Amino acid sequence: MALNGGNIIWLLGLIGFGMFLPSEALALQVHGEPEGLYVHQMAHLFYIVALGYFFWDIRRIAFTDRGWRLLQLFCVLMACWNLLAFIGHLAGVYLDPQALLQTDCYLQTQLLSPFTFNKSLYFVTKLDHLIYVPALLCLFLGLRSFYRSAVSASSGGER
């Protein structure tokens, strides 16, 4: 719908009404505590989608160099990590704060028994770097491979 003179007057009138007659219903929306978690979880899902897209794109272009293979592996591992982190965040939410016991110091913190599925999941997902580090290693190796290929191509010919 195009904005003409009449429409603009109506719009300004509506805004003015809201400004001069404030009430709870017309105030700015309040962002409660869970919103941060939701946004973060959505970001994980978005990241997974983007990695899938990136992975598909590499396959589409049919790059077969070692560097591209490693980049594909990075996508897979990173997507797994995102999934693990997503689950870990959920497990953290549902974990009873009493389940963790800190005695003398932080390093002696314990996850108290009985070990439920949620507690086990929480513990395992806390070890997410065991996936994250290999993923970044793949990225590093892949880029290094690209670089070396490019260097040899520069001395021998175009890639």
Added chain:
Amino acid sequence: MNGMGMSMLPTIVVDVAGSAANILLSFFSLWYAFRLTRLKPDNFLWGSLFYVTLAITAFALSRAVGHILKEFLFIAGKGELWQPIAPFSGGVNTLCMISVATVMIFYHKGVQAYEAIEQEAAKLKESKRRLTQTARELKELNLSLEDKVEARTAELSKSEKKFRHLFTASKDMVFFTDRNHLLLDMNASGSEMLGYSRHETSLLGLRDIFRHESDVATYARMLEIDGYLHDFEAEFRRKDGSVMYVLISATALYDEQGNIGGSEGIAKDLTRLKTMMEQLISSEKMASVGQMAAGIAHEINTPLGIIHGYAQLMLDDFDKDSEVRQNLEAIERQAQASCKIVADLLKYSRQTGSVRELVDLNDVVDDALAITEHNLSLSHIKVARELARDLPPVTGDPEKLRQVMVNLINNAHHAMEKTEVGRQLRIRTRWDMAEGKVVVEVQDNGHGIPEHIKARIFDPFFTTKPVGKGTGLGLSVSYGIVQEHGGSIAIESPIPGPANTLLQGTLFRLMLPMAMEPAALNE
């Protein structure tokens, strides 16, 4: 792990160590991505990958720093300090994750654009390469064009010279026509054969030189159907009206639309060959007739002799003035005439005996003229003798050869009866050393022999003289005698004169093989 629960220490260690490793690995990755962009600044792919890596590094750094800070604060027992930092760290992490995902998605679009640009660049590069190649070729062509043109011209000139020589030097007629069968070109031999000048032939068409219109139609139809014609026998009409028998091979010439635009052809003169064939056929025919005549003559010779003998015997029994005697004299006269015809027939069929000796044809000519000279002079015929000296002898029967000469002279005499003035008989003897033959030519300036009866004049009983004036055996008998002597008789009428002229009259050319050396003859 003890009896109360499981230690979280491994997770803390993995978290701290992993975060540190992440910082290192992400920075190394970014370093290589950066180096790639430096190495190939114009490569869009590496540029995009650098931004992807940058976002990943930012996320890894944000997360790792937050995790390490948190862990160390908790270890230091100042966990409460982390509480205000945690939302910021989490927020930054979320932002970084969204950034990484966004960059990755836009990376794809960038790659697509890059691919399209690469393809266009490749096309441009290929076009440039072709242009360069074409420019180089053009330059080379330009440089060598003059040489090539010169070489090509020389080749064409050589080829043209070769075919021109074939065209001009051919002894057969070579001609080119347009679609309407008008002559475009004809070689000198063709013009000469037809008796036209080169200029005159350029104004002619096939309809002017073909004797029969139907032959032109056949020629055109065969070219149209087959595109060529091979060994097509036809008759041409010379400028002087005489007929020439030819064998034509021709090919159609097509224009760019595939229509017949003309033809090229070669015509071989078969007139001489055809005449020889006709003479051969005539010779065979006369041999057959001769055999038949010999049989008849042999059978009626005896009864005729008896009739003649008894008629002579009975003449003595009657008075001179009696009617019976007159009748008997008529019988005797006609029987004698019949005997002469039979004798001629026998001569023609070579049934009579003959002798073989060395004969000087000059003597034979002299003897024959001595016999006929009186009659010739009465008819005001001037005789020109051109007798060759040192003429080699021939082997034969002088009597029979004399008869041949008398026959030829009488024939010439009769042919000139209607010639008003300047009657001339020319008799020439010569020696054709190449052929090994002695030639006698008897030429008159009489009415000549029409073309259509030339092949028949040696046939027995063929005569153009009025009834009672000739038996039609003279030339037949002469022909038989000449054949018997291994010779031949040729006729020319009209007679080819000097400078391609034609003289009225007839020329009989008698050719007899010269005798062997006397020594060989004796053997």
